[in-house]
Amino acid sequence: MNLTRDILDQQVVDRRGQRLGKVDGVILELREGAPPRIAAIEIGPVAVARRMHPRLAAWLQRWLHGHGPRSDGTLRIPWSQVKAIGVDVRVDLIADGTPARAWEEWLRDHVVRRLPGAE
Amino acid sequence: MKKYLQVTLGIFTSIGGFLEVGAIATTAQAGAQFGFRLAWVLLLGTICVIFLVEMSGRLSAVSKHTLQDAMRERFGAGFFLLSTIPGMVVDWLVLASEIGGVALALQLVTGVGYQWWAFPVAIAAWLLMWKGNLGLVENGTALLGLVALAFVVAAVRLHPPLHDLAAGLVPSLPRSDGAGYWFLAVSILGALISPYLFFFYSSGAIEDQWDENHIGSNRFTAIVGMSFGAVLAFGVLTAAAMVFYPRGIQVDRYEQVALMLTEALGRPGLYLFAGALGITCFGAALEVALGRAYVLAQGFGWNYTLNSPPANSARFSLVYTGMIGSAAVLMALGIDPLTLTVFSMALTAVTLPLVTLPFILLMNDRAYMGEYRNGWIGNVAVVGISLLASLIALVAIPLQLLGG
Amino acid sequence: MSQAREVRGELLLGRKVLGPGGRVDARIEEIVLEPQGDDYVVREYLSGPEGFLEELMDFAGGTPLLRHIPFLGRRIRRRPIRWDWLDLSDPERPHLKHPSTDASR
Numbered sequence: 001m002n003l004t005r006d007i008l009d010q011q012v013v014d015r016r017g018q019r020l021g022k023v024d025g026v027i028l029e030l031r032e033g034a035p036p037r038i039a040a041i042e043i044g045p046v047a048v049a050r051r052m053h054p055r056l057a058a059w060l061q062r063w064l065h066g067h068g069p070r071s072d073g074t075l076r077i078p079w080s081q082v083k084a085i086g087v088d089v090r091v092d093l094i095a096d097g098t099p100a101r102a103w104e105e106w107l108r109d110h111v112v113r114r115l116p117g118a119e
Numbered sequence: 120m121k122k123y124l125q126v127t128l129g130i131f132t133s134i135g136g137f138l139e140v141g142a143i144a145t146t147a148q149a150g151a152q153f154g155f156r157l158a159w160v161l162l163l164g165t166i167c168v169i170f171l172v173e174m175s176g177r178l179s180a181v182s183k184h185t186l187q188d189a190m191r192e193r194f195g196a197g198f199f200l201l202s203t204i205p206g207m208v209v210d211w212l213v214l215a216s217e218i219g220g221v222a223l224a225l226q227l228v229t230g231v232g233y234q235w236w237a238f239p240v241a242i243a244a245w246l247l248m249w250k251g252n253l254g255l256v257e258n259g260t261a262l263l264g265l266v267a268l269a270f271v272v273a274a275v276r277l278h279p280p281l282h283d284l285a286a287g288l289v290p291s292l293p294r295s296d297g298a299g300y301w302f303l304a305v306s307i308l309g310a311l312i313s314p315y316l317f318f319f320y321s322s323g324a325i326e327d328q329w330d331e332n333h334i335g336s337n338r339f340t341a342i343v344g345m346s347f348g349a350v351l352a353f354g355v356l357t358a359a360a361m362v363f364y365p366r367g368i369q370v371d372r373y374e375q376v377a378l379m380l381t382e383a384l385g386r387p388g389l390y391l392f393a394g395a396l397g398i399t400c401f402g403a404a405l406e407v408a409l410g411r412a413y414v415l416a417q418g419f420g421w422n423y424t425l426n427s428p429p430a431n432s433a434r435f436s437l438v439y440t441g442m443i444g445s446a447a448v449l450m451a452l453g454i455d456p457l458t459l460t461v462f463s464m465a466l467t468a469v470t471l472p473l474v475t476l477p478f479i480l481l482m483n484d485r486a487y488m489g490e491y492r493n494g495w496i497g498n499v500a501v502v503g504i505s506l507l508a509s510l511i512a513l514v515a516i517p518l519q520l521l522g523g
Numbered sequence: 524m525s526q527a528r529e530v531r532g533e534l535l536l537g538r539k540v541l542g543p544g545g546r547v548d549a550r551i552e553e554i555v556l557e558p559q560g561d562d563y564v565v566r567e568y569l570s571g572p573e574g575f576l577e578e579l580m581d582f583a584g585g586t587p588l589l590r591h592i593p594f595l596g597r598r599i600r601r602r603p604i605r606w607d608w609l610d611l612s613d614p615e616r617p618h619l620k621h622p623s624t625d626a627s628r
Contacts, residue, residue, distance in 0.1 A: 001557070001563065002554065002555055003554035003555075003556065008536075025531055025533050027531065027532070028529065030528040030529070034564070035607070036564065037559070037562045038532075038564075039529065050531075051533055079562070
């Protein structure tokens with residue numbers, strides 16, 4: 001299995017098939033005398049920004065913490081909760097309430113629902 | 120059989136993506152200035168679009184990913200951001216032009232200035248996206264867009280000399296005003312081959328849940344749908360060539376373009392022109408706003424769908440809302456729609472290679488396409504189109520400065 | 524109890540790998556993983572076409588026609604680097620090491 005081809009930037013889907021986000025980052029754990037193992041995948045705009053430039057990531061993180069739901073939207077999912085890698089990456093949790101959904105839910109409650117006909 | 124009714128996606132895409140304010144403006148100018156001699160550019164553009172649309176559809180049906188999804192997954196977040204940000208800015212300008220097109224149509228009919236129509240048009244489009252679903256958007260606009268057939272009817276009634284039209288289908292060098300000729304050629308191609316068209320079509324294929332069984336109907340939809348748009352565009356070219364060219368009339372105001380139809384169809388021609396312009400531009404506005412919202416939503420992995428209430432895809436819904444609201448501001452401020460149209464066509468041409476080049480790799484990728492990878496015809500087409508797109512991108516801005 | 528150290532995989536990609544003399548040897552283009560019990564561990568790192576343009580050139584190099592265009596058509600070789608040959612003690616400057624030169628043996 002390859003990191004770039006099969007894991008990174010792939011769509012992450014929760015237990016119910018809801019879209020959580022893309023795999024924006026992969027955490028490897030370095031070990032003495034043993035090969036590095038995948039510890040977790042990470043979803044979040046800060047991880048994407050960091051791939052462009054670390055300063056952009058720092059700025060984005062500050063901004064996200066200062067506005068809206070006050071969350072930087074980063075969700076780290078331990079590898080043990082990754083159930084399948086295929087067309088999508090399926091994870092064993094429910095999307096609602098996780099930081100990955102923080103902005104979606106905040107925008108839904110504070111902006112979209114205020115407009116007529118949103119449901 | 121139902122699959123072949125999917126052709127409405129193709130027809131809608133072609134009405135909004137193919138024939139819209141840019142295509143009408145550039146094609147009418149081409150007919151007025153050069154008669155039938157630029158007909159080959161329309162043909163070339165049509166062939167390119169048919170290939171690219173078919174590939175977008177096949178990619179979606181087989182890989183279950185949209186074009187923009189696949190672009191991020193295959194080329195990484197960096198490439199995705201670098202190609203998406205300029206694309207969004209350009210499409211925002213195109214969106215403003217399309218809103219301008221609808222507003223101009225309303226101005227033609229009511230006499231009330233287009234600036235006043237900008238927000239009502241934007242709100243109407245927004246309501247359709249907010250409350251409607253993809254089927255309504257596709258089918259409704261495709262049906263109403265049939266009014267654009269008025270161009271074809273007018274063209275036929277003007278008894279165009281068929282051998283002149285046929286001669287125009289063969290590429291030829293300009294006899295005079297070389298810069299103007301090539302500028303129009305590039306503008307027409309920029310107007311016809313618009314990235315948002317492929318993003319939208321590919322997203323529609325996923326929302327309509329296509330799979331390998333749709334390969335055949337996809338091909339049919341791409342060919343028939345885009346050819347329909349091409350026939351409409353040829354209608355515009357012919358009408359302009361018959362009405363303006365013999366009299367040496369230069370087309371620089373929209374009111375003049377309406378003359379194309381009144382000559383052949385009498386007074387109703389004015390209303391038919393307004394209807395055709397308004398509906399094609401309305402469809403284009405929907406496609407651009409949705410196309411770019413799909414790009415962002417799929418690139419970042421958000422929920423996105425038109426087929427359930429906006430509360431279920433808050434970020435996606437807010438993107439198209441924000442785009443259409445802010446684009447309307449440009450028109451309300453009184454920026455000239457025709458000028459903005461020409462400018463945004465040139466910019467679209469510049470961003471085109473960023474979309475066509477990834478196609479080369481995606482359509483040959485075994486992981487995405489399996490056994491449905493491009494054959495040699497598809498590859499020759501996509502490489503050729505990419506070379507053409509790169510060439511156009513290089514000359515678009517210089518030509519605009521020289522010949523526009 | 525050794526501290527588990529973390530490295531971001533997505534940042535390793537595209538990083539230059541330094542050779543023994545400090546020269547740039549390659550760029551990490553892909554990380555290949557294999558299962559080990561319940562885990563997935565790194566087997567090797569690949570270097571090869573990096574970025575979009577290089578991929579296009581690699582593609583051109585593989586086609587019968589474009590291959591003959593001098594600058595354009597070259598196939599880009601990938602060289603695997605075994606997991607224990609890459610020293611990641613400074614993740615921003617990975618360098619090659621041969622396991623048998625490891626002084627702690």
